[in-house]
Amino acid sequence: MNGSREVWFNNPINRIYECDKYVAVLTDAERLSEGKLVEFIYRASLHPIDNFFQMVRRRLSLLERPMHSESNNGRVWTGKSAYNPAMVDKMLQILRVYYNFCLVGKDKKTPAERLGLARGPVEIRKILHP
Known part of the structure; x- marks a missing residue:
């Protein structure tokens, strides 16, 4: 601006x-x-990016928002948080590959298909266990 x-x-x-x-x-x-x-x-929209961030928070328990409870006097419980930040990076990379190559949208195509990088959805087991 x-x-x-x-x-x-x-x-x-x-x-x-x-x-x-x-x-x-x-x-x-x-x-x-x-x-x-x-x-x-x-x-033009940020909606797809917001949707991906929401998926990251929901599907990766390491990145889920901390829990508040009444019995903790307002303290926040972060029991699912990663002790090693490198693990967060690895989990995000796995989710990114899954999102781009395995997860189909309303049009029955993956983001990789829409860009011409894949011919169809890829099974996750073929990526993790080639």
């Missing part, structure tokens, strides 16, 4: 999870038609 070189566009269509949104096109916007530019601005 202020001080950046990108051209920022206001998206006037507010959604409950993204209101007062501004979008910058990082590719060469001058080569796009006005209709294509409007389509990019309309479709």
